[in-house]
Amino acid sequence: MKALIINCSPVRSGATAEIARIAAEALAERYETRTVCIDDYHFAFCRGCRSCHATAQCVLQDDVTALMAEFAAADVILCVAPSYWADIPGQFKAFIDRCTPWCNTHEPHAAIPRGKRGYAIALRTGPGMHECERIIGSIEHFYGHLEIERSGHLGLTSVEFREMVEARRPEILAFCREI
Ligand SMILES: Cc1cc2nc3c(=O)[nH]c(=O)nc-3n(C[C@H](O)[C@H](O)[C@H](O)COP(=O)(O)O)c2cc1C
Incomplete structure (x- = not known):
């Protein structure tokens, strides 16, 4: 079984x-893991032309x-996203x-297996969970339209820098045990 872990922050050495990294290490006991960073990929913005609604391309x-x-090659997908202005980066x-x-709202559409x-x-620097819930909502909305089963989430508040993550290791490991 393969697990894909996505650092959804453009920062390659930050808290996200x-x-x-901790999640990948934990999942490596049970999965073939691959970690990527959103910034590894270069792509243009959607132009909103809706050609894909007719062509699926x-x-x-x-x-x-x-x-x-x-995504297509993975059995499990874990998106890790920080709050940037109360939403995903x-x-x-x-x-x-x-x-x-x-997206499964139009026919034809492309599909992953x-x-x-x-x-x-989701993680954020501020103390309240509402922003994490919003970020989780964005990710799970995306999963839903790709027909990826929404299987679990974790919100981590009061995290800003990489050094602040170690104290949260038990929460991260407990979450990964359920994957
Ligand atoms: C552009 C930017 C916007 C941010 N906006 C918020 C915010 O609205 N609420 C919050 O709690 N944290 C906010 N943060 C803090 C990040 O969520 C936090 O530092 C996180 O750990 C960043 O992880 P990263 O360095 O891996 O990207 C923001 C950080 C950046 C760089």
Whole structure:
């Protein structure tokens, strides 16, 4: 079984990357794991042309297909996303917008193989859980339209820098045991 872990922050060495690293280490006991960063991929913004509603393909050709190939190859997908202005980082939102060819609200649409489980971890610096819930909602909305089963989530508040993640290791490991 394969697990894909996505650092949805453009920061490769920050708190999000550290959470992704701890999760990957834990999941490696039971899964073949692969970790990627949203910033590994270069893609343009969705133009909103809706061509894909008729063709199930995007008029733009770039790294979106490479990242979707990672989704297709995985049995389990874990998105780890920080709050940027109370929502997912723009890079990750831009990717989701470009996944419209795979969105199940129009026919024809492209599809990744069924039976995948999707998990989400949200983190933020502030103390309240509402922002984490919003981020989890964005990720799970995306999973729903790709027909990835929404299988669990974790919100981590009061996290800003990489060094602050170690204290949260027990929560992360407990969450990973359920994956
Ligand atoms: C552009 C930007 C916007 C942010 N907006 C929020 C916010 O609205 N609420 C919050 O609690 N934290 C906010 N943060 C803090 C991040 O969620 C937090 O530092 C997180 O650990 C960043 O992880 P990263 O360095 O791996 O990207 C913001 C950080 C950045 C860089």
